[in-house]
Amino acid sequence: AGIILYADLILRGGNLSAKDRERLAVIQEQGQRAADLTQKILDFATESMLRRQNLDVNDFLRDMQMQLAHTLPENIHLHLTCPADEVITFADPDRLRQAIINLTLNAREAMPQGGNLHIALQRLHVADGADAPLPEMSAGEWAVITIADNGVGIAPEALPHIFEPFFTTRAPLGSGLGLAQVYGIVKQHGGFVDVSSELGKGTTFWLYLPRVAE
Ligand SMILES: Nc1ncnc2c1ncn2[C@@H]1O[C@H](COP(=O)(O)OP(=O)(O)OP(=O)(O)O)[C@@H](O)[C@H]1O
Ligand SMILES: [Mg+2]
Incomplete structure (x- = not known):
């Protein structure tokens, strides 16, 4: 989650070339994928925190x-x-x-x-x-x-x-x-x-x- 947040902060900071923006977008996307993957693993491997x-x-x-x-x-x-x-x-x-x-x-x-x-x-x-x-x-x-x-x-x-x-x-x-x-x-x-x-x-x-x- 930290990766996505910091990439987001830099993006909002402005002063970036189009290339750098693209690269940051890739970091965000990959960060999101990693987060999704982690949740998938937690869901079947452990008692993940349920809010029932x-x-x-x-x-x-x-x-x-x-x-x-x-x-x-x-x-x-x-x-x-x-x-x-x-x-x-x-x-x-x-x-x-x-x-x-x-x-x-x-x-x-x-x-x-x-x-x-x-x-x-x-x-x-x-x-x-x-x-x-x-x-x-x-x-x-x-x-x-x-x-x-x-x-x-x-x-x-x-x-x-x-x-x-x-x-x-x-x-x-x-x-x-x-x-x-x-x-x-x-x-x-x-x-x-x-x-x-x-x-x-x-x-x-x-x-x-x-x-x-x-
Ligand atoms: N509704 C369906 N019709 C046909 N095959 C299915 C269906 N649901 C699942 N499968 C088969 O079961 C396999 C495992 O499904 P699962 O959702 O776990 O993984 P995936 O869809 O291949 O990848 P992921 O969901 O991680 O993106 C699939 O690759 C597919 O062969
Ligand atoms: Mg699937």
Whole structure:
């Protein structure tokens, strides 16, 4: 953060040649990348500092809709399906936003020809003794965020590895940390992630977050 700040101060100081300004801009950009990378690593490696609060994911996703639409090209259509009433979780909105952005960016990469991105929110009640969507999930109240694209899909041999840090099929552009970060963030919230994918058809991710009594 210091690097970015000082580069910014020098930039504002004026008295710089165009060349120097360009160089400073590169320093700032690289500094930002380093900061982003550090946050990604912290998110899956450690208990990063969460600022959790009672968060209505319904409101939250509706608020994010614009931002998400802006990160997508015109030929990718975003569909958001939310229930009518509140879905309350105990979550850090910044971290949850990051997870959803990472999934959206992956979907964008998977649909170079355009397509549809469906984001849906549902409540899920798992009764005592009933089957949960994942065997590790306990009975109780859950919020389910589904993020589905109709892009290129993930090869069956790659699927078991996608949440591993540094696993990427997009090197050198991809760092392979996006999904590791998603996994870390969801785990820190006591949640679960699931995925299903078919080559040429698309990919669906499910985020399960514990719900707080409304
Ligand atoms: N929606 C998706 N459709 C198809 N493949 C996907 C999708 N999401 C993830 N993948 C695959 O999983 C890999 C790992 O994803 P991850 O987000 O962790 O890394 P990345 O996107 O390659 O790089 P980074 O997110 O760090 O820029 C991707 O390289 C890609 O092969
Ligand atoms: Mg990614």
